[in-house]
Amino acid sequence: MSKVLMKGNEAMAAAAIKAGCKFFFGYPITPQNEIPEYMSRNLPLAGGTFVQAESEIAAINMVYGAAGSGARVMTSSSSPGISLKQEGISYIAGAELPCLIINVMRAGPGLSGIQPAQADYFQAVKGGGHGDYHLPVFAPASIQEAVDLIPTAFEVADRYRTPVMLLADGMIGQMMEAVEFKDLPKKTSVEKKWATTGTRGKREPNIITSLDLDSHRLEKHILEIKKKMDLICEKECRWEEYNIEDADIVAVAYGTTSRILKSAVEKLKNEGINVGILRPITLFPFPYHVLENLPEKVKAVLTVEMSTGQMVEDVRLGVNGRLPVHFFGRTGGVIPTPQEIIDKVFEILGGGQ
Numbered sequence: 001m002s003k004v005l006m007k008g009n010e011a012m013a014a015a016a017i018k019a020g021c022k023f024f025f026g027y028p029i030t031p032q033n034e035i036p037e038y039m040s041r042n043l044p045l046a047g048g049t050f051v052q053a054e055s056e057i058a059a060i061n062m063v064y065g066a067a068g069s070g071a072r073v074m075t076s077s078s079s080p081g082i083s084l085k086q087e088g089i090s091y092i093a094g095a096e097l098p099c100l101i102i103n104v105m106r107a108g109p110g111l112s113g114i115q116p117a118q119a120d121y122f123q124a125v126k127g128g129g130h131g132d133y134h135l136p137v138f139a140p141a142s143i144q145e146a147v148d149l150i151p152t153a154f155e156v157a158d159r160y161r162t163p164v165m166l167l168a169d170g171m172i173g174q175m176m177e178a179v180e181f182k183d184l185p186k187k188t189s190v191e192k193k194w195a196t197t198g199t200r201g202k203r204e205p206n207i208i209t210s211l212d213l214d215s216h217r218l219e220k221h222i223l224e225i226k227k228k229m230d231l232i233c234e235k236e237c238r239w240e241e242y243n244i245e246d247a248d249i250v251a252v253a254y255g256t257t258s259r260i261l262k263s264a265v266e267k268l269k270n271e272g273i274n275v276g277i278l279r280p281i282t283l284f285p286f287p288y289h290v291l292e293n294l295p296e297k298v299k300a301v302l303t304v305e306m307s308t309g310q311m312v313e314d315v316r317l318g319v320n321g322r323l324p325v326h327f328f329g330r331t332g333g334v335i336p337t338p339q340e341i342i343d344k345v346f347e348i349l350g351g352g353q
Helices: 008-018 034-042 056-068 079-094 121-125 143-160 170-174 215-235 256-270 288-292 311-319 338-349
Strands: 004-007 023-026 049-052 073-077 099-105 163-169 176-179 239-242 249-252 275-280 282-284 300-305 325-329
Touching: 004 008, 008 034, 008 073, 008 099, 008 143, 008 163, 008 170, 008 176, 023 034, 023 056, 034 049, 056 073, 056 079, 056 099, 073 079, 079 099, 079 121, 079 163, 099 143, 099 170, 121 163, 121 282, 121 311, 143 163, 143 176, 143 215, 163 170, 249 338, 256 275, 256 300, 256 338, 288 311, 300 311, 300 338, 311 325, 325 338
Parallel strands: 023 049, 023 073, 073 099, 099 163, 249 275, 249 300, 300 325
Antiparallel strands: 004 176, 239 275
């Protein structure tokens, strides 16, 4: 299996096609533009359909329609564009339809800048749109991991009939790395009996909607979605641990920030300071149980993000008051450096806040 040097956005698009994506609907926005560009050239060659919609709102509603037919479908955007899609994402979640949504995050709030950021954590993990729902959220730390997670994301979407988000930052979208593409099954293993594929006179019509004006029936439906999310939390949580057993401090980061953190931790190790790393690969479900069961040797937890502090709230929930939780973040498109993280660790060891 040979490796090829690719930009992150193009590699993610290629992985989606290889995973059986047949429809892509989107609208341009930096820093994810190479995804629709690649799809426009290559998806039709694979027998799929690409449409540049007139807006993000139109694109997500096209996703709704294609997902209802049982096809593998995706869209991508960047932070403000994902905000515009939120109503449609909530409709898709309510209708229990599988699809993949890629958010290549940029700085916010508002239009702000096009540099990398991680300030969409709340939006992605806590629902984003209206109503009682969650999305399974995957957070790759490299282009290779993004390529590997995209088929998994499609499978999770199909298995649980839910929209799934892959949350990347602008660095993953714009940088280039060598990647390889694994051989995959051509079709999902999930039979989609619910899809609106036409009755051919052989069955009752399937009806897909998120609307129900009967309160008791609607409550039952929402609780079934909640039950499904509970099962996802039980079965689909993914994370990576590094040096936690010997750590005095455990640092938590996701995405490319975790790679910067690892560089800092390696330098600290050379100075005799043991810092472990917990890297959530799924942000929902979040690996609370790892934080609940940290070794007794651990004296503090540090969360590192490219935001003013969002994932840190879930870290505090996991720690549940047993240990002090510290935070270090850069925002607005500013990327933290290993030295800044090292300085924060020394501040914690020195008793600073």
